[in-house]
Amino acid sequence: MLEIVLICLFTLATLLFILSFFRKDKTDELEKQVDxxxxxxxxxxxxLKSKIRLLEDELxxxxxxxxxxxxxxxxxHHKLLTEIIDLYEKGYDIQxxxxxxxxxxxxxxGLLDSYQKSNSFTGM
Structure with missing residues (x-):
């Protein structure tokens, strides 16, 4: 009787071992999905890094x-102000x-007034 039980268990183990080769492995499919x-x-x-680099370059x-x-x-503005001041100091009228x-x-x-005000503050 013990021999029959052992033979049955050994046969069942062999069948399960063979079936495990034909069973679809879910871990392979999950690994492929993760990859x-x-x-x-x-x-x-x-x-995204490329777009950020482009935006940084544009900025x-x-x-x-x-x-x-x-x-x-x-x-x-400075050149224009200098020209106006030179003309004014040479005696040209506003017109x-x-x-x-x-x-x-x-x-x-307005430009002459701002120039004259700035000169009065600096002591010129």
Missing amino acids: QMSITYMQEIYQ LISADQSTAIRQNHTNS SISIKTKLSKDEVN
């Missing part, structure tokens, strides 16, 4: 351009300065 998700996420991260370029524009504007610089009389007066 695919990892690849997808890595691609998305690369694309850097626009910041440089705005700085250059401000410097050009400041230089132009003549306005015509030479293509500014209105009010603009010329």
Whole structure:
């Protein structure tokens, strides 16, 4: 009787062992899914980094351009003010300065007034 039970158990173990080879392994499928998700996420991260790099470059370029524009504007304003002051000190009247610089009389007066006020504060 013991022999029959042992033979049955051994046969059952052999059958289960053989069936395990034909059974679909879920871990392989899960590993493939995880690998695919990892690849997808890595691609998305690369694309995001590329977009961020482009945006940073654009911001850097626009910041440089705005700085250059401000410097050009400041230089132009300074040159115009210097020209107006030179003409005024040479004895030109507001009308003549306005015509030479293509500014209105009010603009010329405003620039001269601000120049004269700044000179009165500095003691010149």
